Amino acid sequence: MATDSPAITLTIAGSEATGGAGAQVDLKTFQELGTYGIAALTCIVSFDPKDSWNHRFVPVDAQVIADQLEAIQSCHDIRTVKIGMLGTPQTIDTVAGALKSQEWENVVLDPVLICKGQEPGAALDTDQALKATILPLATFVTPNHFEAESLSGMEIRSLEDLKEAARRIHEASGAVVLAKGGVRLEGEDALDVYYDGETMDILSAPKVGDVAVSGAGCTLAAAIAAELAKGTTPLEAARTAKEFVTEGIRNRVSSHAPFDAVWQGGARAGV
Numbered sequence: 001m002a003t004d005s006p007a008i009t010l011t012i013a014g015s016e017a018t019g020g021a022g023a024q025v026d027l028k029t030f031q032e033l034g035t036y037g038i039a040a041l042t043c044i045v046s047f048d049p050k051d052s053w054n055h056r057f058v059p060v061d062a063q064v065i066a067d068q069l070e071a072i073q074s075c076h077d078i079r080t081v082k083i084g085m086l087g088t089p090q091t092i093d094t095v096a097g098a099l100k101s102q103e104w105e106n107v108v109l110d111p112v113l114i115c116k117g118q119e120p121g122a123a124l125d126t127d128q129a130l131k132a133t134i135l136p137l138a139t140f141v142t143p144n145h146f147e148a149e150s151l152s153g154m155e156i157r158s159l160e161d162l163k164e165a166a167r168r169i170h171e172a173s174g175a176v177v178l179a180k181g182g183v184r185l186e187g188e189d190a191l192d193v194y195y196d197g198e199t200m201d202i203l204s205a206p207k208v209g210d211v212a213v214s215g216a217g218c219t220l221a222a223a224i225a226a227e228l229a230k231g232t233t234p235l236e237a238a239r240t241a242k243e244f245v246t247e248g249i250r251n252r253v254s255s256h257a258p259f260d261a262v263w264q265g266g267a268r269a270g271v
Helices: 023-032 062-075 089-100 122-135 145-152 159-175 217-229 234-250
Strands: 010-017 034-046 054-059 082-083 106-109 174-184 191-197 198-206
Touching: 010 023, 010 217, 023 034, 023 217, 034 062, 034 089, 062 089, 082 217, 089 122, 106 122, 106 217, 122 145, 122 159, 145 159, 145 174, 159 174, 159 191, 159 198, 174 217, 174 234, 191 234, 198 234, 217 234
Parallel strands: 010 034, 010 082, 082 106
Antiparallel strands: 034 054, 174 191, 191 198
16 A cells, blocks of 8 residues: 555636536646646536537536535645636635635646636626736736736737746736747747746747647646646746646547547657
8 A cells, every 4th residue: 555645736616518628627637647636616617519619607606615615625734726717706705715714835826817608797807806816826827828918918929028928927926927828929839938036938849730729728737736736846847737738739639519628648648
């Protein structure tokens, strides 16, 4: 019998019914990277194949979210959490309360700022609440191109722009930043910028196609959380996560939906 217990990683995120994003992706990532994964669900998302695959979004009651987190935090000594889609200002307040109730070593925020299909007003309120309430609690933040523009207040058209955005987001939050250029910047490589206030590094990998793949952002943030929970440095965690996601995209899963999904077992399959 093994005597070493695995590192524990918590995700606070939504459920995405097809398995290509959200808590399902986070738990698969945690398992692949050797940590013990736990999930608290914030909302239920199911794509609508009759409406251009838009999101059908149902928030979990705030008291139910609080109950999940109470049980989790009472049961386990957790020091690493990955935060995904929260979805409403009320959910954000509930999660912030749970985060503030204990000390954390790693709070990895995937700053999901919009849910396709949400009312614009509701989405804006949620975005503002996330920036004001959750971002200051994060130790590591992983914005995609759109989110990096929103958080930095600038347009990103080049690698130099992405570097400046990473600087601005770090200055505003104090968190380590991995700003993702992905497929949205021109060139043959998918470029991400790491910045922790001292070290700036460019993480590069050849693009695997020119279309974004479902679950890439969730997988990246979850992989960073798993590596940090095991004691890896933030930069090494980012590098490992980048490689993990690239293999997941290379070994993507196709379906009847008009988009593919990352396979978290892709790195293992590629060995």
